[in-house]
Amino acid sequence: MNEATNNQQSKKSFPSGEGFRKGLRLVILGGGESGVGTALLGKAKGYEVFVSDKGKIKDKYKDVLLNNEIEFEDEQHTESKILSADIVMKSPGIPDKVALIKKIREAGITVVSEIEFASKFTEATLVAITGSNGKTTTATLTHHLLQQDLDVGLAGNIGDSFAKQILEKNHNNYVLEISSFQLDDIIDFKPKIAILTNITPDHLDRYDYKFENYIASKFRVVENQTEDDYFIYDADDEVILEYMKTHQIQSKKLPFSLTRVMEQGAYLDNNNIIITIDNNKITMPTENLALEGKHNVKNAMAASTVAHLLKIRKQTIRESLENFQGVEHRLEHVLKINKVQYINDSKATNVNATYFALESMEAPTVWIVGGVDKGNDYKELFPFVNEKVKAIICLGKDNAKLMDTFGKMVDVIIETEYMNEAVKIAYKLADAGDNVLLSPACASFDLFENYEDRGRQFKNAVRNL
Structure with missing residues (x-):
């Protein structure tokens, strides 16, 4: 969304808690954590609530909607039900360029995020x-x-x-x-x-x-x-x-x-x-x-x-x-095996996050990197790779850019599509006193559900060594 769209949106009035009228129709696009939470709050505040998800709603969220008698649909969007809304709360994962969102805005319906509502x-x-x-x-x-x-x-x-x-x-x-x-x-x-x-x-x-x-x-x-x-x-x-x-x-x-x-x-x-x-x-x-x-x-x-x-x-x-013990998947120390420290930084889904991870390494590092590249420029990592990284394991469906970028910087660069294999290769390459760092600098959706799934698979693979 550009600034112009944002400013236009922000001038619209929103039916607030103070000027509350019962019976306003709240349509929620996305039946995940924020969507179902908004549905529960909306119903409690007297809104007429409808939840619509183009994908499949998880059973745990379906059960909540059913138990609270909130109308919903999944694996489809019924436009007539959605365009009858007074307010639409859309999941942050839905981009503005989607045709349905354009129709909602053209109809003059207020679109908000969960935090606004x-x-x-x-x-x-x-x-x-x-x-x-x-x-x-x-x-x-x-x-x-x-x-x-x-x-x-x-x-x-x-x-x-x-x-x-x-x-x-x-x-x-x-x-x-x-x-x-x-x-x-x-x-x-x-x-x-x-x-x-x-x-x-x-x-x-x-x-x-x-x-x-x-x-x-x-x-x-x-x-x-x-x-x-x-x-x-x-x-x-x-x-x-x-x-x-x-x-x-x-x-x-x-x-x-x-x-x-x-x-x-x-x-x-x-x-x-x-x-x-x-x-x-x-x-x-x-x-x-x-x-x-x-x-x-x-x-x-x-x-x-x-x-x-x-x-x-x-x-x-x-x-x-x-x-303070830190956050799961953010420079999380998993285990030390044969004096090698295994570190899970799966939450590093961009180059800047991986920059911080490599900067903090104080021992020779076997670096596991890769996934869905979001137009990454890896130049800022070069000094750390030259100084600290002894081997690179590329974990993704398409590793060509990584292989081209880092192939001449390290003696060993290997590619794989399997986390278990990546961790086993790292185990063989690492010596006592080294680090094995999963810090992908990329999104996870080529091989994993999300960065949490990627991090947990890494931790399980380390524990199974």
Whole structure:
């Protein structure tokens, strides 16, 4: 979706919780976690609800819809039932270029994402986290820091749906991991605290292959904020800084940096994170951080800034940073076998994520890479491959680009379409003291259901060695 479409959409009124009229027809496209959560909340708030999924709805979600007497269909879209909607909540996986979505918009029907719809029914303090990389770790870490002292839910792109949690638990605070696709369909959504971890090219197929459209989409997280709200962002990210030169942001800015002193926000000084908000300064040592790597120091800065804003005690923040166990499929240490460490970074679905993974390797590494290439430019990985990678295993249906790119950089490069075989080859290639790293830099859909399936297959293969 481009900026023009977005701005046009955002001017439309949305039937909110306050101006609520019973009997509005809510059509939900997509019968997954966010769709079914929205259906439950919509029904509870008096909407007439219909769920439609072009694919097959999983049995566990069908059971919920049946038990709650919510009308649904799967493996088809009945246009007459969909175009009779007052509001459509569409799954973030459905692109705007789909003919049905174009028809819905042409009919003047309001299209929203789950986070837009659900936020109408809560007075909670919302912390919204977006970015090309690091958002899952930052969201999970932020939730971990806050939950010691506050009633807080974790939702968005992670865990139970936001809508369902509002219906069943209605926490006082929510940490929301939010993708650009979810932000594309907001209208009034306004987080108290917004975090932008970084912006690198990703998902460009959804943005007409224009990086500027993707950047604008990420910045929608702050578009409804006022001077009473906060914007936490990476001040070392040139893409973010360039955008901010030409676009006014209303909220209070709290940047974080590894390289520069920040009067307001967070910076690194001799292995200490210094956070200053309105002359209130706290210091957090980094030597005992549970998470490794420079990128995780940044994630810790962002999460700690939120905790400081929400008045979490300094001691609680420090202890939580030191005992946080990390996120599954993100630089997850699986097992050490014959003094070789096996690391699952399946969540690295783009080059920038793999950059952070390779940067953090401190031993010779057998690197498992590959999958569905989203127009990747691997140049930024060359220094790490030359310095740290001893062998490459290409795991994908089409490995030609990887073989051409890295074939002359390493002595050993092998291709396979099977995770078990990839792990067995890695076992033979790795020596004591080495790492075996699954960090694909690609989407997973050629051989796996999703990155979670890929990561779990890797872990199972390692355990079966």
